[in-house]
Amino acid sequence: MKARWLCIMTVWLALGGAIAQPNDDYTLDTGDVLTVKVLRHEQFSGEFTVPPSGRVVFPGVGELPVRGLTLNQLGDTLREHLSKRLRNPEVFVSLKEARPLLVFVEGQVNRPGAYPIRPNWRVAEAVAAAEGLKILPERTVATLVRGDQTLPVDLPALLHRGDQRTNYLLQPGDLLSIQQKPAIRVAIVGEVKKPGNYDLDAGTRALQAVAEAEGVTEQAALKRAFIDRRGVIIPFDLYRATVQGDTHESANPALQDGDVIVIPQNLQRYAIVGQVARAGYYPIPEGKPFLLSDAIAQAGGMSARAITSSVTILRMEGDTIQRLRVPYQQFLKRANLAGNPPIREGDVIYLAEVNRLDLGQILTVVTILNITDRLGWVR
Numbered sequence: 086m087k088a089r090w091l092c093i094m095t096v097w098l099a100l101g102g103a104i105a106q107p108n109d110d111y112t113l114d115t116g117d118v119l120t121v122k123v124l125r126h127e128q129f130s131g132e133f134t135v136p137p138s139g140r141v142v143f144p145g146v147g148e149l150p151v152r153g154l155t156l157n158q159l160g161d162t163l164r165e166h167l168s169k170r171l172r173n174p175e176v177f178v179s180l181k182e183a184r185p186l187l188v189f190v191e192g193q194v195n196r197p198g199a200y201p202i203r204p205n206w207r208v209a210e211a212v213a214a215a216e217g218l219k220i221l222p223e224r225t226v227a228t229l230v231r232g233d234q235t236l237p238v239d240l241p242a243l244l245h246r247g248d249q250r251t252n253y254l255l256q257p258g259d260l261l262s263i264q265q266k267p268a269i270r271v272a273i274v275g276e277v278k279k280p281g282n283y284d285l286d287a288g289t290r291a292l293q294a295v296a297e298a299e300g301v302t303e304q305a306a307l308k309r310a311f312i313d314r315r316g317v318i319i320p321f322d323l324y325r326a327t328v329q330g331d332t333h334e335s336a337n338p339a340l341q342d343g344d345v346i347v348i349p350q351n352l353q354r355y356a357i358v359g360q361v362a363r364a365g366y367y368p369i370p371e372g373k374p375f376l377l378s379d380a381i382a383q384a385g386g387m388s389a390r391a392i393t394s395s396v397t398i399l400r401m402e403g404d405t406i407q408r409l410r411v412p413y414q415q416f417l418k419r420a421n422l423a424g425n426p427p428i429r430e431g432d433v434i435y436l437a438e439v440n441r442l443d444l445g446q447i448l449t450v451v452t453i454l455n456i457t458d459r460l461g462w463v464r
Contacts, residue, residue: 113153114184116135116184117134117184118132118180124175126171129174146163149163156179163176163178186201187258188202189259190212190214190263191261191262195215208251211261225240225263226264227239227264231258266286269286269287269343271289271342272344272346273298273346273348274346276301276350277295277299277348278300288339290337291321294340321335322335323336324371353368355380357384358433358434360387360437361381361384361436362385363385374427376427377428387436390438390439394414395410399435400429
């Protein structure tokens with residue numbers, strides 16, 4: 086009779102194993118439902134669900150850690166413990182219900198949590214299952230953790246450009262961690278196109294911050310830019326950084342949280358009078374050589390009655406005013422650079438009219454004093 090009973094049990098277990106038993110290397114984890122059968126000792130048998138702690142209380146044995154054990158290993162452990170109370174206990178462990186095969190998504194997503202994995206799921210599908218990102222992809226640091234392996238995930242490339250190189254095929258137990266990059270907040274004021282407060286990646290430099298503000302205006306004094314760091318003034322040469330490509334700390338310093346970047350207005354001026362469309366005072370832009378032709382263009386160009394054979398420039402040299410006669414027509418007709426000199430701060434450019442008096446006769450003493458005062462010649 087005993088032999089017959091053992092035969093029936095063997096067949097039953099074999100059938101159960103064929104239906105429910107996973108591969109021999111299947112390891113237990115949270116959510117697995119186990120069936121433990123101890124022959125002739127029903128008080129030690131039962132069904133057990135592995136809790137989040139990974140520890141299960143077995144009758145006659147007590148609490149055992151089961152996470153990471155195979156079914157055979159758990160059976161051997163139970164048999165060893167029960168042998169202290171029973172003679173040659175016959176213990177059979179089977180998997181009644183396997184846990185859902187999950188992937189885990191944490192961090193900056195709208196619904197972090199565990200998700201049952203589906204066939205051919207990749208990183209992008211896991212992000213979509215978690216209802217997308219809470220922040221811009223550019224603000225994230227994403228990694229895929231698989232056991233002892235950590236794989237970087239480039240979410241901006243994946244989600245914005247369709248770059249599939251880090252769109253890894255997922256495996257059960259994978260953890261997709263999406264965290265926010267360390268950030269700093271800086272203020273950018275002055276001659277930039279979009280002043281304001283900006284949240285930037287830690288380690289961002291001044292030039293990149295100015296680019297976030299959509300660059301400088303034409304009125305910017307690039308060489309006089311500075312950072313106000315809690316009352317400490319740190320000058321930096323934005324001209325060297327933008328025009329000359331200098332990456333030295335003095336030209337493009339790293340920023341800190343709370344920094345205020347100030348781009349002052351360029352106060353370098355020149356005056357242009359006579360036969361141009363818009364006579365007046367104009368800034369000398371930084372960032373490139375500013376030539377006579379640039380000044381005439383900034384003033385709307387010459388009129389049809391302008392004399393081009395000789396343009397006059399009044400220039401302060403020390404305590405005296407020098408009068409320079411520039412053969413501008415040579416530049417226009419022969420591209421002679423001598424006819425297109427650089428303009429300096431404080432220059433007064435005069436384009437005479439055909440059949441009119443020269444500059445000295447047209448400009449009264451009052452006019453000269455007004456121009457020199459506006460240009461800083463009079464202190």
